[in-house]
Every structure is written in structure tokens, then in C-alpha cells.
Amino acid sequence: MSNPSKTSTSTWWTQSSQIDSSLVLGPYRFSLAWVIMMAMVMRTPLHELEAARGGRFRDYHDWEIAEHYGDPRQEYEVVRGDVGILDLCHAGKLRVADRDRVRYLNNMLSNDIKNLSAGRGCYATLLTHQGRMESDLYVYAFTEELWLECLPASKPRLFETLSRYIVGDKVTVADWTEKLGILSLQGPHSRVAIERLTGLSLESLDLLEHRTLQRPSGNWVVVHRDRTGCGGYDLWAPVLEAPEIWRRCVETAQISPVGHAALNWLRTEAGIPWYGTDMGEKTLPMEAGLSHALSMTKGCYRGQEIVARVLHRGHLDRGIGAVSVQHADPPAAGAEIRANGNRIGEVSSSIFSQRLGKPLALAILRVEFLKPGTPVEVVYGDRNYPGEVIALPIQ
Template identity: 35%
Template sequence: MRKTPLYEFHALQGATFDTSSGWLIPKDYGNTLEEYAAVRDGIGVFDLSHHGKLRLTGKEHLKFLQGMLTNDVLKLEPGKGVYACLLTAKGKMVTDMKVYRNSDSVLVELEAGLNEKIKELLLRFRLSFKASIEDLTESVALISIQGPKSKKLLELILSEQIPELKEYEFIKRNLDGTEVLIARVNRTGETGFDIFTPSDTAPRVWNLLLDTKKPDLKPRPVGKQALEMLRIEAGIPVYGIDMDENTIPIEAGLWHALSFDKGCYIGQEVIARIRWRGHVNRHLVGFEIEAQNIPKRGDRVIIDEREVGYITSATFSPFLQKPVAIGYIRREFREAGTRTLIKLDSGELIPASVTSLPFFSRNQT
């Protein structure tokens, strides 16, 4: 079982641990609801160092990626990023990713456990393109800060005002003697920033973020359990949970991952055909549960005694004070307000209603 560079710090801070794709990661730090509240009211700090990270370099690395991904990377200027998918020829998802363009390289962030698979796939398709692919998962740590006061915390530790960044735009700064990449990323429905730093400097960055003496900031570490609550409320699907190799991006509502004027990429014909001449048969939606039960992944959605969908993620929502879920439903039942039943693994049927996503959204500034 692998450990992130911050494992010892999590243990000292009272974390209990869970596993994710062969990594030990913090499940919680003793009180999931307090961790949730820290993000909604102030600042939460997350260790996401187990996420996959690849770096592409070489004379043709952008041209190579342009023919592989669903979004337009060639038009990116240095300091900008984009959300994209890698598809099969049939338009099904191999993975999603965040892509950040530097002046001479591209940084790709993936869900945990996908780095080796995606590196091998990219190498297989590289052919004659002059591009190199390096796995940075072990050597680069990823710390995310999320919450309405996260920008104030960044400006405090950097001792400067930072520019207003749009989603996936990033800056590079010197932090305690180390160059870090800071990207604007919403993981919770709140303002958020991802900080990429060399693994050996991650403890210093972690301590800088948490040791602020400003009483109005009070950042606290947040574990996987609270992050699940937050990201489900924000309606953010995760590959490997809410999306897999059978998912077409349009089914999951990933329109922001798709460019329709960039030209060819793997799976492009299928996506274009769906957009212009067809439709998908299922859609990712929210479900407000009208019972105290929290469904499990795979529980079935029932209408008129017929199975019409299934749950992919569920949690208790502190914001709505009720259980909520996200999952897929047949397109003819996707309208908000549609009444459904959810069949639990016990066989019990509980009432729920379809709702649009997200459950929670704060105006981003």
C-alpha cells in the first residue's frame, strides 16, 4: 500500500485512513461534518497527491494531444488549462483529465490509479509524433484548498494579491523557496485552488497552509468522506465512480469537455453524430431522497415497476438536510420533478424525485 508524502502529518493530525487505488489516504480527521463545514464556511485543505500526474514534452506534444483528446489544447496559451476526455473509437470514455499548458510542456492530472494505464495508451498511439511522456505521480504532490476564503489564504502565504483566475487557469509562484503551480479548480462547489509541488516540499506547503495565525481563516484538513459530501452536492461526477468505460461524455453532461470545431480526435465522429443527428438514451441527474436511507452505488431507479436507471454516488447532504444521490436515468424521465422509487439492496423501495444538478452552487468570483 502506497503512502502520500503527507501520510505522517495526517496521522499526527488524528486521521483515520481509507484506501484509493492502492494508496492510503485520509478518510476523516475525527469529525466529517466539521470538515464539511470548514469548506462551506471557510477553507478546507485536501491531500490529493495520490491522483495521477503526467508530463508531456517534445516538439509535437501539443499536436499529438490535439488528435487524442475531446477538447482543444492547441489553442491554449501558457498559463491556461482545459478539461477533456480520452475516448475509444466508439465514443466511450477511457478517462477524463485536467490539462495545463506550460510554455514547453503539458501537465495532465488524472483520477487515482490511472497514470500507468493512460501513459501506456498514449505511448501506444504516439507513433511518429515527437513527444515524451513522464509519470510524475510519485514525484509531484497535489494539495487542494477549497472554500470561500481560499483565495485570501493563498494571498496571505504568498504575500501578494493573486490575479482573478478562470477555471483551470494557473500561475507559478515561489513558495518558501520552491516553485509551485497554482490552478483554479472547483472540486466542491466553492472557490478552489490546486497546488502542485515537488513531493519533498509537500510537508512545508501543507504546514504553511494550515499554520496561519489569522483567526478569521482557520483552515483545517479535510478527508475523503467530507470531500464526497461536498462534490456530490456540487454535482461533480468522478471517473471510476460515476463514469466508466461504458459512458459517453454527453450522457454525463460533460459538454465543457467537448470541442465541436477543433477537428478530428479519437471518437469524434460518434460525438458529432449524437450532437447533430441523435441523442443519448440516459442522462446523469440528481435525486433528492424522500427517506432517511442513503442509497448505495448500483441501487436501481424504478418507475411504474420498471427499471429506468441506477445510482452511482449518494450521501447525506448537510446543505439540504436530506440524503441525495446522482445517477443515470432514461432520457424520457430526466425532467426535474419526476417521481421515482429507488430499490435498495435490501429490496426496500424508497421515494425520490429527479432534480437538476448541482444541489449546491455558490457564485464563483
């Protein structure tokens, strides 16, 4: 796709008759493909504030998000040693309400929603009837509603599937992605920072539990949510309040902004898979290590028969693991992993690990090769480089 280029015409808005159709705005010519792309890309309400802080942006599932703010290594270290703030307003957010909301979601999702009391949350998956993943998600229970959060990669399908299968139940599913913002404080000092911001005492708040702060302009909700392996809390708030909350954190409290690059490094070292990257529509949840997203006691749910059959058999053919590589650069997604000359899996995502000082890949491997210490080879083009299966999270 081409960027805007100068043209001699002074027409305000004309369409070129050339085969590579373009639009002309004043002295600039734009390719139609570029215009369509830019019209489809969404920005969070913090985009201008992030740009003013030196934000460098990237496209991420139809969103333009901050990749880093000039020094991703420093952002990584800030989260490991102190506290940083992430703009996660692009995360998928759904509200499920009305009389049958609990029963409906309990029948659709893989974890136990029926016994989820107000103020608590759980991790779950939405599966196909064949037991494959449509989405992973977090569910937060309130007195009159349930909030769902997922990555942008799976939000369209999650919303579509949950909306489509409402037949006799009294349930409403609303897309609140652009109504609510999420600012995430991550790092060992995140609780102190979020308590100062909200005035709440959160010492007793367990993981995925949440606390509501009543406010005239719209309630804030604090969720104990570790996205990095370093501890953390999310603040959900009306999207129009996100810029002021950002200013209070970054400008007043001097909390460093952290971009997507550092988040990706940290979650990889913590062994946290992402949908659309490490797992997708062909993945069984057990292959991605998501047994904590499955209830073995609640009874039937969509895809449960396949899950039960695999678990009853007691054996998976493949599973997620981590491989460190003796190379200067991370391997490409999809790169083959071999042992004894045979293909045993492939890379799903990779980084250069700051803690290991070498590339680290998450990979789907044959289960007999998942034991830490197992020697493997990773394919780079026409050459193989030595690697080793390691345990995550990195300590």
C-alpha cells in the same frame, strides 16, 4: 484479509507450511495476502502529519488516504463557510513534452489543446475509438510542456494509452504522480489563504488558469480549481516540499485539514461526477454531462466520429441526474431506480446530504426522466422508497 496476529515462533522471517501461506516476523504472523496488499498500497508524503492530526485512513485506488480527521461534518462546514486544505498528492499527474506535444494531445483528447496558451487550462476526456471514456482529465499549458491531472482510477490507462500511440511524433509522456504534490485549498476564503501563502495576487485568475511562482528548490504552480462548488485553488509543488507547505497552512495559518469524505459530499452536492465512480469505460462523455470537455470545432480526435454521430442525432438514451430519497440511509451503488414500475436507471454514487437532510444519489437515468421534480422510486433490497429528481448544484 487477516491482520497481524501473535505467534509463538521466534523466527525472524519464515514461511508457514500451512495452506493459508503466511509470513512470520519476530512474534507476529502475517497472511501473505495482507503483506502483498500492504506492499502495493501507497501513501502520500503527508501521511504521518495527517495521522498526527487524527487522520482516519481508507484505501482508495491503491492509495491510503485520509477519509476524515475525526469530524467529517465539521470539515464539510469549514469548506462551505471558510477554507479547508486537502491532500491530493495521490492524484494522477503526467508531464507531456517535446516538439510535437500539442499536436499529439490535440489528436488524442476531446478538447482543443492547440489553442490553449501558456498559463491556461481546460477539461478534456480521453476516449476509445468507440467514443467511450478511458479518462477525464485537466490539461494545463506551459511554454515548453503540458501537465495532465486525473483521478487515480484512470491514471494507469491514461498513461498507458498516451504512451502507446506515439509513433512518428516527437513526444515524451512521463508519470509525475510521485514527483509533484497537490495541496488544495477549498472554500469561499481560499483565494485569500493561497495569496497569503504564495504572495501572489490572483484576483484576475480565471478558472483553470494558473500562475507559476519561481523558487530555487522547484517551482510552485497555483491553479484556480473549484473541486467542491465552494471555490478553490490547487498548489502544485515538488513532493518533498509538501510537508512544509502543509505545516505552514495547518499549524501556522490554522487552516483546517479536510478529508475525502467531506470532499465527496461537497462534490456530489455540486453535481461533479468522478471517473471510476459515476462514469467508466462504458460511458459516453455526453451521458456524464461532460459537453464542456468536448470541442465541436477543432476537427478529428480519437473517438470523435462516434461523439459527432450522437450529437448530430441530437438525442441520448440516458444521462446523469440527481435523486433525493426518502430514506434514512444512502442507497447502494448500482441500486435500481424505477418509475411507474419500470427500471429507468441506477445509482452511481450516493451520500447523506447535509443540506437536504436526506440521501442524495447521482444516477444514470433515461433522459425522459431527468427533469427536476420527476417522482421516482429507489430500490433498497426488496423494498422501494420514494425519491425525486432534483437539480444540481444544490443552492
